[in-house]
Amino acid sequence: MSEHELRKSRSYKDFQDFRAELNDKILARGTTITKRFFTLDTKTYESGALDVKTKELLGLSASMVLRCDDCIAYHIDQCVKAGASDEELFETFDIALIVGGSIVIPHLRRAVAFLDECRAHADCGAS
Amino acid sequence: MSEHELRKSRSYKDFQDFRAELNDKILARGTTITKRFFTLDTKTYESGALDVKTKELLGLSASMVLRCDDCIAYHIDQCVKAGASDEELFETFDIALIVGGSIVIPHLRRAVAFLDECRAHADCGAS
Amino acid sequence: MSEHELRKSRSYKDFQDFRAELNDKILARGTTITKRFFTLDTKTYESGALDVKTKELLGLSASMVLRCDDCIAYHIDQCVKAGASDEELFETFDIALIVGGSIVIPHLRRAVAFLDECRAHADCGAS
Amino acid sequence: MSEHELRKSRSYKDFQDFRAELNDKILARGTTITKRFFTLDTKTYESGALDVKTKELLGLSASMVLRCDDCIAYHIDQCVKAGASDEELFETFDIALIVGGSIVIPHLRRAVAFLDECRAHADCGAS
Amino acid sequence: MSEHELRKSRSYKDFQDFRAELNDKILARGTTITKRFFTLDTKTYESGALDVKTKELLGLSASMVLRCDDCIAYHIDQCVKAGASDEELFETFDIALIVGGSIVIPHLRRAVAFLDECRAHADCGAS
């Protein structure tokens, strides 16, 4: 495993920990508006006419063209948990790449690195 | 039918005509790069691990958060042709709305107006 | 009054009518998520630690740098109704111009044209 | 000349008139900040280590990926006045298209329509 | 104090040092345009029809929806120095969150972490 792989493999837990810690802080100190928006955000991806996997892929393509690494990481993790295959993820990456252009490529690189971490994490039986 | 509905119902044909006329002009005068990109853009939405409807919904959510009315109109038209239901389209709109925020709302208004034109156009047996 | 002024002075009512008509349509056909987001959007600008005028100016500066003409028009209308002076509005425009750059200028032109319509509309005793 | 060409050929003068009228209004009522920014914006494209044509092409590629039609129109007009060839403009369009993705295409269509207006306008001996 | 808190608490000084060092380098080597823009940027937030605190809140909401962490950090620091309360800051965060959507959330997390650093720094009597 290269140094980059090593550095990246530590970041899965870092990402989840920082996210959880600060979300707790925001929900403790935020207004009613903040809390309602966080609740609404979660409900948006629940199963409906579209299933959870499709909704998470939709969240992923939106996050990639808006070029938000943390949002991309979050939705990749959710897609993996919802059973998305690598083929489905790479076709979603393609749509984001063609819609959003070469400016998406640096985020694609980090997305692929993070995807491998998610798969590795899932293989260990971790949730 | 209100004045707005009337005004909007004329725009479906205008949109398609201007798009076709200028695409022809671009492909006639553009470079090899331009032409290859247009070809690649079309191929991205062909059936693969994901079906055409899902890919068009992914193109739609990406276009909505990037707030490009013409891209939204194009993908709504393609989604309708691929058999997407209003329920599926509105759940896709929701994801774009929550990811992209209230800044998406003016585009959502025009998207809903255009969706009705697409349905009306399809009902007339037009392609 | 120049032709541009005339064309623009018709657009205040057009803007409000199209906005109202399509919002009604969205709320009639949208999901629970859509409706809750619209409610949340309205509540965000209610008086709190910050007063309504300041909140509307914040919504205006955010809309200007994101370059959404309809959002800019909406918040200018709300700012005028909340008693914002031209001096306060132009200082808000400056912040958006410096943060967002010359790409904001075309939106600034339409913002100033719309501001004059709002003032003219208010002078007529219209709400 | 098609209906679209006709509609578009009227817009060159409309674009310039609205731009001039509102710029005058902004400079008459804006703050010192506003005025200084407008002056700075003009000075940025003056000849230096890079010549005017190159600087205008740089402004054009930046405007295209930020997807601002009025900014694109302005810089195309300036590029034409600075002697840019269609080959140079289409290569600049390609860079914007590849960097910014398919979301740039609707703006590329309007850019090509506007470029033809600029050439037609220049052929008439107009400035 | 958690590891994250520790890591974050080091970053306030890092942020200020890197910012100061590179600004000096830019002003030493930049053109007249660069220098004038930096001066104009500073002047934009001086007291006028709107007070400094309101202007900094406007810069903050603009920076949040444009999702620039360094700009967010800078304006939070200025807001704290201008006497903004946590209530006022969280209501500004709400407007950015609703206007800009869930894509703003990762920046909100870092904003809240940085706000706590600013408060801690101010409590130590540091400027």
Add this chain to the structure above:
Amino acid sequence: MSEHELRKSRSYKDFQDFRAELNDKILARGTTITKRFFTLDTKTYESGALDVKTKELLGLSASMVLRCDDCIAYHIDQCVKAGASDEELFETFDIALIVGGSIVIPHLRRAVAFLDECRAHADCGAS
């Protein structure tokens, strides 16, 4: 050399290594669409009506206003290799700064730091 300079001088190699490693991974696992887009991206900057240096400056101005640090770093490296002078680069920075506004400044800081690394790297005879 300051701590920041030191930290930054290590990042040139890190940037190139991570970029090369992940590009290899993407090209090994990506679809035909992905591979064709990467090829097209490279071909876009080849000499044509515009020379390589001008095309790289165009890629740089587009990357700066879209605020992608990795894209900015990549194009600065290519500009340096194509013989761009500091004067030409700073005039390109100015255009991005004026078009994109103060939100570009944090990226300008990192661009200037990276430019110095590129020059230092080139002085060592490295490619």
